[in-house]
Amino acid sequence: MTEFSTDPIQKSPNRILQGLARGFRRRCPNCGEGRLFKGYLAVQPTCPACGHDNGQYRADDAAPYFTILVVGHLVIGPILIFPFILTAPLALVLGTTLPALAVVTLALLPVIKGAVIGGLWAVRAPADGAVR
Ligand SMILES: [Zn+2]
Numbered sequence: 001m002t003e004f005s006t007d008p009i010q011k012s013p014n015r016i017l018q019g020l021a022r023g024f025r026r027r028c029p030n031c032g033e034g035r036l037f038k039g040y041l042a043v044q045p046t047c048p049a050c051g052h053d054n055g056q057y058r059a060d061d062a063a064p065y066f067t068i069l070v071v072g073h074l075v076i077g078p079i080l081i082f083p084f085i086l087t088a089p090l091a092l093v094l095g096t097t098l099p100a101l102a103v104v105t106l107a108l109l110p111v112i113k114g115a116v117i118g119g120l121w122a123v124r125a126p127a128d129g130a131v132r
Contacts, residue, residue, distance in 0.1 A: 016122040023118025024111050028052055030121060036114050043117065054117065056126035063113035070112070071105050 019029040028034040034049030045055030075097070079085050085093055120126070 016119065019118035019120075019122030020115045021118070023114035023116065023121070026110060026114045028054060029118040030054070036117065037110060041110055041113060054121075057117045057120040059113050059116040059120070062116045063109060066112050066116065067105060067109045070108060071101060074104060075101065 018032075022029045022032040023036065025032075026036050028036055028047040028049060030047060030052035031050035034044070034047035034052075036043060036047075036054060038044045043054055043057070043059075045053065047054055
């Protein structure tokens with residue numbers, strides 16, 4: 001006998017996509033209505049709309065990891081497509097790219113964290129590891 005749920009409905013691709021989409025919109029993955037965050041990145045422990053315990057899902061380092069993955073590709077792509085970036089004055093390249101990267105990183109981090117929490121909700125993976 002396995003510890004994992006074999007119910008195909010509870011962990012269906014639709015549920016995973018639904019959780020990711022709701023989290024990406026920074027909404028409660030359970031109802032899609034309540035705000036997931038009470039600030040920039042702090043998760044509201046309880047959904048104000050449905051009362052779901054969103055504090056049980058710990059995104060930890062996954063959100064920064066995926067954010068760096070996406071932003072890193074945004075850096076590497078232009079360098080490969082526009083090689084003059086490598087020969088441009090360093091001050092110009094740093095002065096234009098670093099602020100842009102900071103803005104993109106700060107904009108993506110909450111939505112990616114929301115998607116991670118939505119994914120954890122979809123696979124029913126609370127921080128305590130209990131099967132629900
Ligand atoms: Zn909710």
